[in-house]
Amino acid sequence: LKQSERRSFGLVLNFYVLILSLQPSEAGIMSLREAGSSCYGGFDLYFVLDKSGSVQHHWNEIYYFVDHLAHKFISPQLRMSFIVFSTEGRILMKLTEDREQIRAGLEELRMVHPGGDTFMHKGFQRASEQIYYAGDSFRTASVIIALTDGELRENQFDLAEREAGRSRQLGASVYCVGVKDFNETQLWTIADSKDHVFPVNDGFEALQGAIDSILKRSCIEILAAEPSSICAGESFQVVVKGNGFSHAREVGKVLCSFRINDTLTLSKPLVVRDTYLLCPAPVLEEEGTEATLHVSMNNGLSFISSSVTITTVSCSDGTFLAIALLILLLLLMLALLWWFWPLCCTVVTSLSLSTSHIQIHFLYPIRDYAMYACVNRIIINSCGTAY
Secondary structure (H helix, E strand, O other): OOHHHHHHHEEEEEEEHHHHHHHHHHHHHHHHOOOOEEEEEEEEEEEEEEEOOHHHOOOHHHHHHHHHHOOOEEEOOOOEEEEEEOOEEEEEEEEOOHHHHHHHHHHHOOOOOOOOOOOHHHHHHHHHHHHHOOOOOOOEEEEEEEEEEOOOOHHHHHHHHHHHHHHHHHOOOEEEEEEOOOOHHHHHHHHHHHHHHHHHHOHHHHHHHHHHHHHHHHHOOOEEEEOEEOOOOEEEEEEEEEEHHHHHHHHHOOOOEEOOOEEEEEEEEOEEEEOEEEEEEEEOOOOOOEEEEEEOOOOOOEEEEEOEEEEEOOOOHHHHHHHHHHHHHHHHHHHHHHEEEEEEHHHHHHHHHHHHHHHHHHHOOOOOOHHHHHHHHHHHHOOOOOO
């Protein structure tokens, strides 16, 4: 086939695979997991926790809230940090993906003794420091979950708003958990949006009930890609399946990223939904090339990591398929001919017998029966088969 025909064949195949991949199936849904049960996203998670004097009698509830929520983030690519703030901010556990260190950090968190003032901005500063120094040419996305109770004084609020803005400039998404007597308007301003604020109005005892909603809103994960293999040298569209893609501060800043070795290719998704993106894939010329999928929620400032890859394969240009179909058609015609040939012969013989009977009756008198039988045998033998 010509190059244009080969490209058309590839586009048709791509469209067919795309339609199939968008169809929900029971097996696919089960494999992607039930939303809200856990998070497979690869990003940096910072817990920024109020340990001022106002939470002195509720630290156990805060600890168990963090412990249960932390165990729901299970990606090996996820890193975690614990930060506490009161009069000062302190990094209780530096950013790490080591599960043993995280367990040790949780144990240290359990032993914290609250006290002091509520300088929330000190906690954001400790988070921003780690984000800044952990960054490189390919910055990992950061999620900050800040918890506080009560209302911030005016100067405390202004400083917290400013430092949260600095964290966002470094690529972080900011979520706030407000317990009991908090000022919701303040937290709306500090967090990315109203949807990034989780009010727990029934007090610290109700923190456990907020875990699933916090997980669902804060988790951004890449679970699969369809197709997972593409034709070398062809342009394709890839469906990136996951969760949380609509959680961006601005959906228009969501980008698809394809990382090949140290080369990064960005593309704007054609469709953005909470559970999938439709992304134009780069043309990969060499067979066997692997591209790792990432997603940016802030126009390329930072990226959600994944272990999902797309691999290029060699695709047929359609010639072999056309030859195979032609051979199959010829075999089908021969089979039909073999099947119907005896029937054709039977019909011809029957017509010949009927004609011969008419001719014999017309040419010979009935009384000359011997002559009739002789002629009849001659006609029957002319088909080569006696009936």
